[in-house]
Amino acid sequence: MATYKSFAKSFSLFIAFFLLSFANAPAQNKYELNEGWKCRQIAEVRADGTQISKTDFAVNAWINATVPGTVLTTLLNNKQVPDPFWGMNNAHIKDIYTTGRDYYTYWFVKDFTQPAPTGNNQVYLNLRGVNYSCEVFLNGKKVNKQTHFGMFLRQSYNISALLNKNGANRLAVLVYPPDPVGNPNGGQGGDGRIAKNVGLQYTAGWDWIQPMRDRNTGIWDKVTIETTGAVRITDPHVVTIVPGIRQVEGKQQPAVIKSSATLVNATGKIVSGVLQFIIDGQRMVKNIAIKPNSSLEVNLNDLVLKDPKLWWPNGYGTPHLYKSSIQFFTANKLSDKADINVGVREIQTSWNTQTHSRQVEVNGQKIFIKGGNWIISDAMLRFTDARYNAEVRFHRDMNLNLIRVWGGALVERPEFYNACDEYGMLVFQDFWVSGDANGRWLDPMKKDDQWTRRKYPDDHKLYLQSLADQIKLVRNHPSLAIWCGGNEITPPEDILLPVRDSILPKLDGTRWFVEYSNSDKMSLNTLGGNGDGPYGIQPDSAFWKVHTFPFNSEIGSVGINDFESLKRFIPTENLVAPEFSDDKKKNKVDSVWDYHKYIGYDASIEPYGKAKDVKDFAAKAQLVNYNQYRALMEGFSAHMWDWYTGVIIWKTQNPWTAMRGQMYDYYLDPNACLYGLHNGSEPLHVMYNPLNGMVTIVNNTFTTKRDLMLSVKTYDMQGREKLLTQVFEEIQPQSVKGFVPVKDDVDALAKKEGVFLSLRLTDLKQNVVSDNLYWLVDEKGNYSGLKKIAPSQVETVAKQIVPGKIEVTLSNPPNAPVAFFNRVSLVDSQSGARLLPVFYSDNYVSVLPGEHKTVTLTYDAGKIKSLPAVTVSGWNLKEQTISLK
Known part of the structure; x- marks a missing residue:
């Protein structure tokens, strides 16, 4: 009898599973309200929300609104303000601190079709982010009983009983800016008072961005209608x-x-x-x-x-x-x-x-953490899945493994985390405080004293509610690895302790929580300073020589793009190369460059020869970029598990047309920083120690690498090769080892006019697994040989493999000079304009005599109407345009 009952029970469960698998049509459905919005400034509207949200209230004269988006985005799309990313335009847009908050307080209206639910079905309105407070109305009724506050607190309302029976509905949302808005006086976060809100801090300005004039007011994140049972x-x-x-x-x-x-x-x-x-x-x-x-x-x-x-x-x-x-x-x-x-x-x-x-x-x-600091994808909050995917993919292509989301911005969107999940990027996620605005340091630019700022934000209850909500939003993503209390400072103690001791253990509990980004619990600071930096350009050898913080959360440098990039946001009359005075140790910089936060290359351009013009300056800057970031990652990797457990570069991207700390520009055009990192961050990498001349291999992988042929060669400016050594080696997992000292030979060969140093690892099948080419200075510290190297004889062939994938092969004949530092670009075949974004397997490549290199380009072919072309230009190669085969 018992056996029969067990069988019957099992059979019943089987039937239940079968029914669940083939159930009737689902009640669940979700769609986004992202088109057809209208908006108007509050001062121009003489009606309240109950009237505005009725479908017969006329909004034909209202302007088209961008949702998700900000007021400034809407004004830009309606051509009521100039592009704040171009030239000095941002300085001429009215700032909310001067105009008052009503100037950027707007009504947003959306008509949509949704039948009233039947039976037990339910309909929900979800607002994933409004900055900063709002009133919500639907079909003449107030939806939120009390004003909603908080940029990072989601809203969800059951609107089943508010929907019109005929299915025609109107949503009206009145959005108020942050309060206070802060004075954008040039300080970090302006006068700091923007941090009294639970919101973004960079919007009042920082040392890498000018203020966003509306402080990003608007329905900035997705609005969805969701139906369920x-x-x-x-x-x-x-x-x-x-x-x-x-x-x-x-x-x-x-x-x-x-x-x-x-x-x-x-x-x-x-x-x-x-x-x-x-x-x-x-x-x-x-x-x-x-x-x-x-x-x-x-x-x-x-x-x-x-x-x-x-x-x-x-x-x-x-x-x-x-x-x-x-x-x-x-x-x-x-x-x-x-x-x-x-x-x-x-x-x-x-x-x-x-x-x-x-x-x-x-x-x-x-x-071993090799990371980049991330601010936000777009300073005006124009987020798209495609842009997130492209930016995270660039980080993958740099051979990085972590992105830190900086605390003056936001808990990043699920779409960002989707891309990080896909590309294997760990995420170090800050919460919303910073040492600058929240009082860590004495700062004469700040309105309030340190004691007052230490208590920011004003509403601690809202902060905790928002934090718990955002944890729930992103906690399922495997890429999320670290929670951080804040940038260079903890939140106030009555926030920190609940977060650390109750909220995170209850809602997540699976990840490391570090109390602030340069905490001694993360990286014991025995060196003085605040545990970050330095942030300016360094001699390449400094990254090998100077022992910095053992898990450095911020270390940064230069990062301008090439001439094509500069033309996208700098007026022609301002395309003037900076001049560095060695006597005064100062840079003379154009006003537009200064407004866009240019950080100086100092004397690092000079060894290549004084820049003839801005195009020449930007081209030579790419050589500096490549070396700077290759050396940075090599120096840290060389001391893996000895001095360091990780390094995070400040920073790898810009959400605005800034001129510092970026591996690609705002328009998603990569520069040589990206490819210097791509090279220096290889999981298995051969490199040259500039201090002792030791050829060194780093193995970041979990497996022993055996039977590696290590080849060390030099090439002079005529392309003549000299083999210094060639030997089989092996290296253990997660280790660094010096193999061959070649300093004396290299220094002697470089003495007169510099030399190329080629380091290469090949496996038993003679496949190249690491390839690294250095260009070294002469005894006076100049690249005198490069200045007179003969023109390149490289030949280039480009062929389309499939739509969206192109192979470009650069071949250098024997007995030719090195074809040095070639930039490959995909361009429109008619206009010659560079196409963006495009992903290159490598770039700024050099080809040795008698060898060839192939670069693979991938891009979205669906967005390009005609077959593109390829351009190639290099240090000793005038730009060429190659048609596709």
């Missing part, structure tokens, strides 16, 4: 546990998947159903009954995933993602679901007693 799923949570020390290859021991969700019953009666989590063809289910008008947090039983495909950071393995879904069914109908891409991985950290700093571990393996 009686029960809605909120705050789904998936945690992966990967015990032990894992390898990238081979069969894996099981991993454990924990899943949970909050179920909201919006009806007046008990609703029973089944909650299920599905991943990789496996499922975990639970029968649930939810009381009327209530919510219930439900934890499903653990699911064991056998032989899982793991998620690894970039450079260590594939960042594999599983598609999963949490679903709730009632009466065999889907009520709601949440789809989640799951990366099976576990983040740990431990204290490295050798370096006196924290080290990050993924799946039990220590990861």
Whole structure:
């Protein structure tokens, strides 16, 4: 009898699973309200929200609004203000500090079609981000009972009872700017008072950006309409546990998947159903009954995933993602679901007693952090999936493995995290405070004293609510590795302690929380200073010689783009090269360059010859860029696990047309910084120690690299080769080793006019696995040989492999000079304008005599109507245009 009952029960469960898999049409649906908005300044509207939100209220005379977006974006798109990213335009746009807040206070209206729900179905209005406070009206009714405050606090309203029966509806949102708006007086965060809000701090200006004149007021993030059944799923949570020390290859021991969700019953009666989590063809289910008008947090039983495909950071393995879904069914109908891409991985950290700093571990393996600091994708909050993907892809192409999201901006959007998940980029996520605005230092530019600023923001309860909400928004992303209390300072203690001791343990609990970005708990500072920097240009050897902070969260340098980039935002009359006075140790800089925060190259251009004009200056700057960032990463990598556990560059991108610290410009055009990093950050890399002349190999991978042929050669300016050594070597995992000292030979060969030093690793199949070419100065510190090197004889062939993929091969004949530092660009075949964004497997490449190099270009062919062309230009090669074959 017992056997029969067990069989019957099992059969019933099987039938239930079958029904769940083939249930009726789902009630769940979600769409974005991102077109057809209208807006108007509050002073021009003589009606209230109950009137404006009725469909018969005339808005034909209102201007078209950009949502998601800011007021300034809307004004720009309506040609009511000039492009603030061009020239001095931003200085001529009215600033909210002068105009008053009403000037940028706007009504936003959207008509949409949504039938009133039937039966137990529900409809929700979701606003993912409004800056800074707002009133919400729908069809003549107030939706939010009290004014909503907080840029980072999501809003969700059940609007089922407010929808018109005929399906024609109007949403009206009155958006107020931050308060206070802060005085943009040139300080970091202006006078600092912008930080009294729970919002962005850079909008009042910083040393890399001018102020955003509306302080980013607007419905800046997505607005969605969501329909569900009686029960809605909120705050789904998936945690992966990967015990032990894992390898990238081979069969894996099981991993454990924990899943949970909050179920909201919006009806007046008990609703029973089944909650299920599905991943990789496996499922975990639970029968649930939810009381009327209530919510219930439900934890499903653990699911064991056998032989899982793991998620690894970039450079260590594939960042594999599983598609999963949490679903709730009632009466065999889907009520709601949440789809989640799951990366099976576990983040740990431990204290490295050798370096006196924290080290990050993924799946039990220590990861040497090579990161970039990220501000925000666009200073006017014009976010797109495509832009996020391109920017994160650039970081992947730099061979970095972490992006730090700086605390003066925001908790980044899920779309950013989606790209980081895909490309294997770990994320170090700051919360919203900074040492500059929040009182760490005495600062005469600030309105309030340090004691007052230390208590910013004004509303601590709102800060904690917003923080908890944003944790829930992004916590399922495998790329998210580190939470940080703030940039160079902790939040006030009555914020810090709840975050550290209760909020994070309850809502996440799986990641390292560092209290502030340069905390001694992250990197024990025995060197003095504040634990960051330096930020200016350094001699290449300094990165090898100077022992800086053992997990350096900010170290930065120069980063202007080439002439084509400068023309995109600098007027012709201001395209004037900076001049450096060696006597005064000062740069003479054009006013537009200064407004766009140019940081000086000082005397670093001079060894290549004094710049003839701005085009020549920008071209020579690329040589400096390449060397600067290659040397930075090589110097840190050379001391991996000895001096350092990680380094994060300040910074790798700009959300505005700034002229410092960027590997690509605002328009997504890469410069030589990106490719210097691409080279210097290779997982397996051969390099030259400029201090002792030792040829050194760094192996960032988890496996021993055996039977590597190490080849060391020099080439003079005529292209004559000299083999210094060639030897088989091996290197252990996660290690650095010096192999061959060649300083005396190299110095002797470089003495007269400089020399090219070629370092190369090849495997047993004679495939090149690391290739590194240095150009070294003469005994006086100049590149005298480069100044007179013969013209390049390189021949270039470009062919389309498939639409969106092109191979460019540069071939240098024997007995020719080195074809030095060639920039490959994809251009419009008619206008010659550079196409953006394009992703190059390498760039600024040099080709040795008798050799060839192939660069692969990928781009979105769907956005280009005609077949493009390729241009190539180099140090000793005049620009050529090559048609595609």
